[in-house]
Amino acid sequence: MAEVLAGLGTGFAVALDPFNLMLVLFGCFAGTLIGALPGIGPINGVAILLPIAYSLGFPPESALILLAGIYYGAEYGGRISSILLNVPGDAGAVMTTLDGNPMARRGEAGRALSLSAVASFIGGTIAVILMSFFGSLLAAFAVEFTPADYVALMVFAFASLASLVGKSTVKTLLGALIGLMLATIGIDASTGVERYTFGIPDILAGIDFLVVVVGLFGMAELLHLVEQQVTGQLKTLPVDKSFVRFKDLAVAKWTILRSSLIGFFIGVLPGTGASVASAVAYGTEKRLCDPEGRTFGTGDIRGLAAPEAANNGAAGGAMVPMLTLGIPGSGTTAILLGALLMFNVQPGPLMFEQRPEIAWGLIASMYIGNVALLVINLPLVGLFARLLTIPQHYLTPLIAILAFVGIYSIVGNPFDLLLITGLGVFGWFLRKLDFSLAPVILGFVLGSLFENNLRRALSISGGDWGILVADYKSIMLYVLALLVVVLPIWLSRRNRSTLAVSAEE
Amino acid sequence: MADRIFAGVLLLVTLAYAFIAFTAIQAPFQYDPLGPESWPRLLSVVAIGCILGILWRPDNDSLDVARTTWFRLAAILVLLVAYAELFEPLGFIISTFLFSAVVSAMLGARPARALLFGAAAGLLGYVVCVMLLDLNLPGGFLGELEWGVSAPETQTEPSTGGTN
Incomplete structure (x- = not known):
């Protein structure tokens, strides 16, 4: 307890530094702007802006505070296009459209937007409070992790990824494997042997993380936008003067609370982020509040509050395994993890002791960011809504320019520009074929950690594979991994058989 | 069909990857039980398994692009x-x-x-x-x-x- 308070003290000292405070505010604002753009989700926003944030030459904690602000803000901004346009910015915002858009069509856009801002604020705040306590607890526990435990943890992370993300388990797994295989390119750190470099000097140190991120999440998104391009303008619903009432909050308070907790814990699971969290929270609330299915889907405030609270709860929850274990909880936190590695900060249990200014500074900046987002969002929502009318023919070239500027400014190598374009085409094909891209980046980021721990574990045991299951912690993690794969299959079987039974009756 | 073509291309790439892992990558001398070649070998075997799974049961017929x-x-x-x-x-x-x-x-x-x-x-x-x-x-x-x-x-x- 005292430790947490001391940590928070350190953190707020970092986050309240005028320069960092300005970065939080700017990041939240820019993130909301990007999140509000139709079709661009948090992950794309962070990916496109990451190289620029890196090239600015800020100290690591400042750059991370800026990126976290953008990530957080984009989760907020996503709801605007969901509610007003019925176009979700990313998978996490799909559930918001179900009840948010009907409210706006009913002429209650203002009420829907302000309610979702409040729900997001509560979800985010609960998540960051839980994170302050759980984070250091988990870190203290994880300090004892052996390499074999880490291998088990990775297996668990990829198992939950494969089972919960994407449409097809095999494709998600293959996506992660592609990422892992990309990560083996370059010189092997422990023996100095070149792997898959084919004598090209540019990739001796491995394919640059930024190139992969911008290619898969910036350029592939751009191609997707061009493919989906609709002629004529999307019609936005007007933001009216209606506003959230205390009565609404009284009705939705348990929904918001439950969904925040659901969101946080699903976010903590490695590999699963906002999209799973918001879907589970919406489903739970629907079953609890509206079992007959009368109001959900037609503009029920609880149906809007649930996914929004869960969304932001998950955004905070996903930071926990990233900071404490070095295993990201979602695609976007995988990018943040890669950003930490670029600054030579190794996330993991020791970060809270060795670099408290970064770990706690980031957490403290999220407290501030939450408040800032609420304050920015309530009055300025009309301004953000106007962004929705930016025609795609201006948006598309802007994305390309941002991506090019960011990648070029890192080392000034024009070859990288061709590389991101090529990776963009590859990413577009993956997306078209229902592979999700988050597993690829997760595999890429975790590749060397996975391999090194496996090799270290086997060196310790002298080649005996038994070491992988020698410890209660590893066995527990393998059991969890098995559960996370088997449970959803079993549940869906059971649902199907009960459906079949009720159909027979 | 689209799935099969894409998986076929991936299979070729992965086979090349596996070939290199099994033949070319080698540390001049090593003390550890797992060398630089073991991990790529492991990955390539699992990946080939996944690709064969997709080839066997594809779920996308076409890219559906006009x-x-x-x-x-x-x-x-x-x-x-x-x-x-x-x-x-x-x-x-x-x-x-x-x-x-x-x-x-x-x-x-x-x-x-x-x-x-x-x-x-x-x-x-x-x-x-x-x-x-x-x-x-x-x-x-x-x-x-x-x-x-x-x-x-x-x-x-x-x-x-x-x-x-």
Whole structure:
């Protein structure tokens, strides 16, 4: 307890530094702007802006505070296009459209937007409070992790990824494997042997993380936008003067609370982020509040509050395994993890002791960011809504320019520009074929950690594979991994058989 | 079908990857039970398994992209490659002006507006990125003309962040 308070003290000292405070505010604002753009989700926003944030030459904690602000803000901004346009910015915002858009069509856009801002604020705040306590607890526990435990943890992370993300388990797994295989390119750190470099000097140190991120999440998104391009303008619903009432909050308070907790814990699971969290929270609330299915889907405030609270709860929850274990909880936190590695900060249990200014500074900046987002969002929502009318023919070239500027400014190598374009085409094909891209980046980021721990574990045991299951912690993690794969299959079987039974009756 | 073609290509790449892992990668001497080749071998075996799974049971028949859309995608790809190739020789301002004007016109902006947008993107982008944010962008010949100093060129110092 005292430790947490001391940590928070350190953190707020970092986050309240005028320069960092300005970065939080700017990041939240820019993130909301990007999140509000139709079709661009948090992950794309962070990916496109990451190289620029890196090239600015800020100290690591400042750059991370800026990126976290953008990530957080984009989760907020996503709801605007969901509610007003019925176009979700990313998978996490799909559930918001179900009840948010009907409210706006009913002429209650203002009420829907302000309610979702409040729900997001509560979800985010609960998540960051839980994170302050759980984070250091988990870190203290994880300090004892052996390499074999880490291998088990990775297996668990990829198992939950494969089972919960994407449409097809095999494709998600293959996506992660592609990422892992990309990560083996370059010189092997422990023996100095070149792997898959084919004598090209540019990739001796491995394919640059930024190139992969911008290619898969910036350029592939751009191609997707061009493919989906609709002629004529999307019609936005007007933001009216209606506003959230205390009565609404009284009705939705348990929904918001439950969904925040659901969101946080699903976010903590490695590999699963906002999209799973918001879907589970919406489903739970629907079953609890509206079992007959009368109001959900037609503009029920609880149906809007649930996914929004869960969304932001998950955004905070996903930071926990990233900071404490070095295993990201979602695609976007995988990018943040890669950003930490670029600054030579190794996330993991020791970060809270060795670099408290970064770990706690980031957490403290999220407290501030939450408040800032609420304050920015309530009055300025009309301004953000106007962004929705930016025609795609201006948006598309802007994305390309941002991506090019960011990648070029890192080392000034024009070859990288061709590389991101090529990776963009590859990413577009993956997306078209229902592979999700988050597993690829997760595999890429975790590749060397996975391999090194496996090799270290086997060196310790002298080649005996038994070491992988020698410890209660590893066995527990393998059991969890098995559960996370088997449970959803079993549940869906059971649902199907009960459906079949009720159909027979 | 689309799934099968894509999986087939991936299979070829993975087989090549596996071939290298099983034959070429070798540490001159090593003390550890797992060398640099073990992990790629493991990955390639699992990946081949997954790919065979997709080949056996594909779930996407076609990409479902209309013909005109293919043309639009091909055009944007050509423009992106051209932008990448001209980025350094022409400098940021001119290449960005050309790229954004052409792309926005292609995607439906009126010609006059597309030109205006391109000019704004090139000039404002340069001012913001180079003068305010101090990023490293190619000036091209304009950089030398306008400010009388040689703007950041290729192969000069990497920007402040350095490489990783």
